[in-house]
Amino acid sequence: METKYIFITGGVISSLGKGVVSASLGMLLKYRGYRVSILKLDPYLNIDPGTLNPYEHGECFVTKDGSETDMDLGHYERFLNQETTKENNITSGLIYKTVIDNERKGIYLGKTVQVIPHITDEIKRRIRILGDSKNYDLIITEIGGTVGDIEILPYIESVRQLKWELGEFNGLIIHLTLLPYNNATGEIKTKPTQHSVRNLMENGVQVDIIVCRTKNNISDKIRNKLSLFCNIKTNHVIESIDTKIIYDIPYLLHLQKFDQIVLKYLRLKNFNFLKKKNCHHLIEWTSFLKKYKNPKFKIKIALVGKYILLHDSYKSIIESLIHAGTKNNINIKIKWIYSDLINKENIESTFNHVSGILIAPGFGKRGIEGKILAAKYAREKKIPFLGICLGMQISAVEFARNVLGIKEADTCESNPNTNHPIINLMEKQKNIFYKGGTMRLGNWRCILLKGSKLFSIYGKKEILERHRHRYEFNNNYFNHFSKAGMKPVGLNPETGLVEALELKNHIFFIGVQYHPEYKSTIINPHPLFISFVLTSKNKKYKSL
Template sequence: MTNYIFVTGGVVSSLGKGVTAAALGRLLKSRGVTVSIQKLDPYLNVDPGTMSPYQHGEVFVTEDGAETDLDLGHYERFIDENLSRASNVTSGQIYAEVIGRERRGDYLGGTIQVIPHVTNEIKRRIAAVAKASEAQVVIVEVGGTVGDIEGLPFLEAIRQMRKDVGRDKTLYLHVTWMPYVAASGELKTKPTQHSVRELRSIGIQPDVIVCRSDHPVEDSLREKIALFCDVDVEAVVPLVTADTVYAVPLELEQSRLAHYVLSRLGYSQAVATAAEHGDHLAEWRALVARAREDKPMLKIGVVGKYVELEDAYMSVREALLHAAWALGYGVEITWISSEDLEKGRSAHLLETVDGIVVPGGFGYRGIEGKIVAARFARQQKVPYLGLCLGMQVLCIEFARHVFDSDEPNSVEFDPTTRVPVIDLMPDQRAVEELGGTMRLGIYPCNLVAGTRAAAAYQVNTVMERHRHRFEFNNAYRAILEKAGLVFSGLSPDGRLVEIAELRDHPWMLGSQFHPEFKSRPTAPRPLFLGFIRAVEAHVRGRAQLAESGAVKHVRD
């Protein structure tokens, strides 16, 4: 039978439950245990696909086309497994399913209640992940904090799971915050105690308590928490804020968390201590060492309209880091508001960066600012990577250059434009509902030989994840191709443009898909590697030009 680890949080939100769950998954996998992870989100939205990034950060897309919570990005990057729509469950999905069954008469006229109907549906979906993945351990993270009224059905469901599958097959891990009181110069355990008391009042006794803190946690405090919260001392695990999230597995390994967890779940001593006999985390340790070492920094400008909340572009940021670290560089990101560019502000920031990334997005707000960024990259020969909307912006800007007009646009932004370079996909014209109706998930892309895209991937066909309604309008393919726009990636039937790049530019490329969703810290995506290499060449060429200019100045 599958073993279950349930991760809950207390005191405050945004503690890093998702990273903790992902890091524990990494440790278990390093010991040869197969792992899958699931997120239970208490909000009533069916999924985050229609939510503002300001509300919920990035929308992460799985292979099978689910629009999910950004924590699934952490899970995939840490355990290096492709998850599915079964790994993200919301209250909205649960209630929609239960009410749908009631309307069909599936409950035979019974009174529908939170217990057992809602909780049974939650448990069914938890079990579905175990069945689909055939994982030995399924880690289930419950969003929000203990005490949130909307999270109670999920907590009740995971409480029942111990009875359903057995005490030896379940483990409860609770993540809490230990605040530092500057006036007294000490960490406080009382919030943790109150959080655990709240959890116990629901009927869940935590087996492990992970104490998040910005300061080291002394053993005396661990002993105090163990005493008041009725857990083993070795099960009180300090987790001090790290300089990079990728160091979290190493911190937890130092605390022997995986050893304790596997021992409690009945795994053999050999499995529990596997990492102590031959370093199964060697590749991960090397990754963290690369992240921490002193290295040349590349300045990358990310131009978007949600830049006030960096989590809105989390996978883009991580994909840039993965590629840069693999090539011996660091990345310093300059977040540039496309709205500011649109209003004539922040243009000077474009002159300070070594490369420009325009990520995905929806809606007209800030679009003209993104076009400003694309124009700057084209004219100044600065490396440019456009992702989804970023590719469309590249095409719009180039069309405006070719036609010498501001008329070329997307019908998303100007439904009456006379030059609709970007148009609604034919199969999207009759769509009325917004949620889950786009072109979502994995699709093949055939690459054109001799292009920058083909050079980056080094294969003929790639599979990448999509999230869009609009596509390049083929009516303009011939004229723009003749002017220098290369369509280097196409759908297998040749109908859809997947990658566009400029012929007469060192590296200006956009993809209709989102390669960032498949980037791993130990396996960067080829387009990001190609972009970073182009940025490196741009910086080197600029330095050589400056040096030659200095030599000429001395000679003169």
């Protein structure tokens, strides 16, 4: 069948949840038997989000092929239970760079390069790459930002052109918008949505379905009003009410026949869930929600980081803890700890009553000493510990200082002039000056040491995990660590790079250079998080 396209735009304000709605729709359509992929278009001029501060844009998600992408790709992978690649995220920076490079090469044959047609043509070409591969029946394209932003105009024009080129019943436009509640009058206001839809119409784009983000249920009166003023069918006004967990959203949308409406509009068969091969995934999803809402245990995990004011900075870690906790019938409460505020005086009160400590990834010098204190506390108090990327490096520095007696031990990232660089800049990174897209990224092999806890967690010798880092464990200290009980238990077979450290005679003390959170989904929770959470639960209940 010919690939069909669904475009999702946003209005009124940002951060309404286009990514979750896109992922939810993708999941519903996949479980009806269609081959689905989701594409994110970001209007900012960065080539990718790799150099963005997490406070600017949330987590940077890394795909298996080493692309630094928008955090929404994490939602796509977790909901669809399938991996994404560099083709699933496009930015204006990438579009403009491609067009300018083409102009320098003379590809446009002397033509004046303009937004229309050159920029819009490149946007359309990128959108159609996944569809042209013939691997998918449906491509959902989420457009970042909000209607009215000057940066988004080339994308809106591209959608207008593309829907016309695709032909009737091959393109669908969904608009996600906010329905604010006026406390003074006690009513939901539709005017912002009307203006948002009208803005699209002024640019030649007619919305086919409106998804309304709201805190209150919308009435038939509201639906009829939006139908009248926005030129859509009444049943094409879909409610997306606030929920405690995003994994409820697909079911709530399905109850309103969202997926059926989409299929009907695109003239596609409305396959029954239960007759398709993906049925078991839907059953697992339902089972997950039931277990999540009815936990048997509750524990508190300390998440130590430097970007905790915006929890989306650690979105994949949060979701991985939820996946692993639910798998073990455990409700996990995260205690957010800003590493820069940790000191010797408050260390006991900071980590008292937590069942496990997780030191999150990060970059730069700020907050390093607080993280070192946290690792020391977990090691000495026998609290289950998981260090991810920088978290592993921190645990190594702490061990060198306080067990090996190397008081000046440090990481070159925070102290380039240290005499004992336990964590050093990777050799291949030493002549790199550009920051964007130059780290060690994507899937890399790791061979696990037989007999180690990490080997028993994975149940196999070789694993493949995603990376995002410039610095590495200094192998000059390899034997010192091994003899003292901090064993390198994971190595890259090509480079000898230490991928994982594990402390002997501790209930659970593991640091990994890679990012296990990128691969965790509801259907396949990551085994490392499962083991960490389960050990934290058992540790807590043994101490009661």
